[in-house]
Amino acid sequence: MQTIEFAKLWSKLTKDYKTYMEEHLAPGLTESQLVVLEVLYEAGRMKPSQLIPILETTPAAVTMLLDRMEKNGLISRVRHLDDRRMIWIYLTERGKEEAKRGVQIRNSFMSDVLDRISQHNQNLLVFLLNKITS
Template sequence: MSDANTPHAPSAESDAGRRVPVDFYTPETYRTEESIGYLMRRIVAAVGQSVETRICEPGSPTYPQWVPLYKLNIGAATTVAELARACELDTGAMTRLLDRLEAKGLCRRVRSLEDRRVVNIELTDEGRAAAKEVPYVLSRVQNEHLAGFSKEEWEQLKGYLRRILDNAQALAVRGDKND
């Protein structure tokens, strides 16, 4: 949930203590280009494009391939299933992504000796080298996109984004319980 840096504005709350949505958007005045979803998608696309332009070598990992490389390198996952969850991808998409990473010589799949149903993923030396570049490239790109922000504005922006994420997660939990 939110931390001490999350800005909190007064909000209407129901009897159950849940935040009640405010009508920032209405059908009569709705404009797609002003929606938070559209703006966030555009930002993610711009960041991804900037990362892609930093990767000049043919055969280097693409922006979507950097996340699993990084997660493997820091030990956040070791199996296909764990990596799919960590990267928020379904196992089919993760398998296709791993096929591409393996074809580039960045990782290999190794069947577990303890349980043959489990497939572990190991980075190759080339994969470890590529994964070590991830934080450098992403830090540079994100700092470029935050040009003109003060440290306080950056903290405030992260707090707002965390609050949106908290709301999204709460909606998902309530939706699951209503089914």
Template sequence: MYSQEFAKLWFKLSKDMKLFMEGQLAPSLTEGQLYVLEYLLAREDVKMKPSDLVDYLSTTPAAITTLLDRMERANLIVRERDDKDRRIVWVVVTDTGKQECRRGVSLRQQFLDGYLNRISAHNQQVLVYLLGKVANL
């Protein structure tokens, strides 16, 4: 009954956020690169290989390689060979990557705050609760 309206609203919010993020992050970062940086930094205590990103991004190893190539050219990450097994490659976030991640997260927070501040704190809490239910979290 409400699925059509939900889809329309979800599409609008997603589109608005994508346009905002693309415009604000460019030219040094993409939204996809931001997600990778966040994922890597959230697990900074665990070394990660490119293959560890496949499930997270729901993509192919070839697409991961292309993404990491671009990120390395932008000095967001470096790929380092393992000292003991040279076949293993670790993905490491650079200082530039950390700085760009902080900038991207701040921009996203600014965007979301702009939307959420249109409703009361109580309604924000209810909205987050209901979205959690919809997302099965």
């Protein structure tokens, strides 16, 4: 049955990806932190609550993650001038550097995996993945 084979292959690929990312991002970065850095890189600034659906986690988990990131100099939190209850998250220069490093690490893994098949099959794979994730 194709479902079983797909599940096995998908599981192996995701396990290999997570292992690679953990090894190469460490010790300064985690995969969750990389997601936050990438989103902030594009957005410029965000409220912590905006990360909850992106990370698919709880407000408490987001707060803990941001605490670690701020402690490591990846982000800064700034209170809104007019509404002191609102906090904006910004990337620091170190955060921008780590975001770029993390993307390079991920791209390296993806290139290594995709280079095993032809360009035509890469395009087909992306097309098919789009079909099943829509």
